[in-house]
Amino acid sequence: MSIFGANIEGMASIASIMTATIFAAQGSGTRWHITKGFMSVWRGTGVALIDIMETDSTGSDTATIMTISGSAPYVLPIDWGEKGWAASSANSRLAGQISGSESAVHCLFTGYVR
Numbered sequence: 001m002s003i004f005g006a007n008i009e010g011m012a013s014i015a016s017i018m019t020a021t022i023f024a025a026q027g028s029g030t031r032w033h034i035t036k037g038f039m040s041v042w043r044g045t046g047v048a049l050i051d052i053m054e055t056d057s058t059g060s061d062t063a064t065i066m067t068i069s070g071s072a073p074y075v076l077p078i079d080w081g082e083k084g085w086a087a088s089s090a091n092s093r094l095a096g097q098i099s100g101s102e103s104a105v106h107c108l109f110t111g112y113v114r
Contacts, residue, residue: 004083012096015104019059019097022052025090026113031062031085034094034111039052039068039076041105047071048100049096054087054109055095063088084111 009025025032041050048070054063065085068076087094098105 004033005112007109007110008093008113009105009106009108013060013104013106014096017099020054021096022094022096022107022109025087027112028039029090029091030113031087032094032110032111032113033086033090035080035082035084036067036111037078037080037107037109039078039105041068041070043070043078044102045099046100046102048098048103050103050105051097051099052109053095053097054089055093056089057091059063059091059093059095062064062092065094075114078109095103 012020014020050068052065053061105106
């Protein structure tokens with residue numbers, strides 16, 4: 001248990017053109033905060049856009065946290081500090097989306113919910 005709330009961890013593997021939920025708020029009225037992340041990106045040819053975003057329960061994008069344009073394989077460690085990046089609304093989800101063929105992203109994010 002963190003001093004800020006209950007720990008949360010989620011991961012997803014996304015290939016080609018798709019969206020995947022990394023984690024959802026646990027319990028009604030809770031809000032997640034991501035503190036650290038790790039992304040491994042593989043690109044074949046061309047350029048892909050990779051979005052990490054907050055979505056509502058229907059999958060609609062409510063906030064884009066970061067967008068990366070990738071044209072080569074890379075590994076990206078992410079650190080939002082002790083208090084982390086706060087979700088803009090309660091009961092939302094952290095999702096990853098990739099738009100581009102011949103691409104794959106494996107990601108892991110940790111944080112807390114309160």
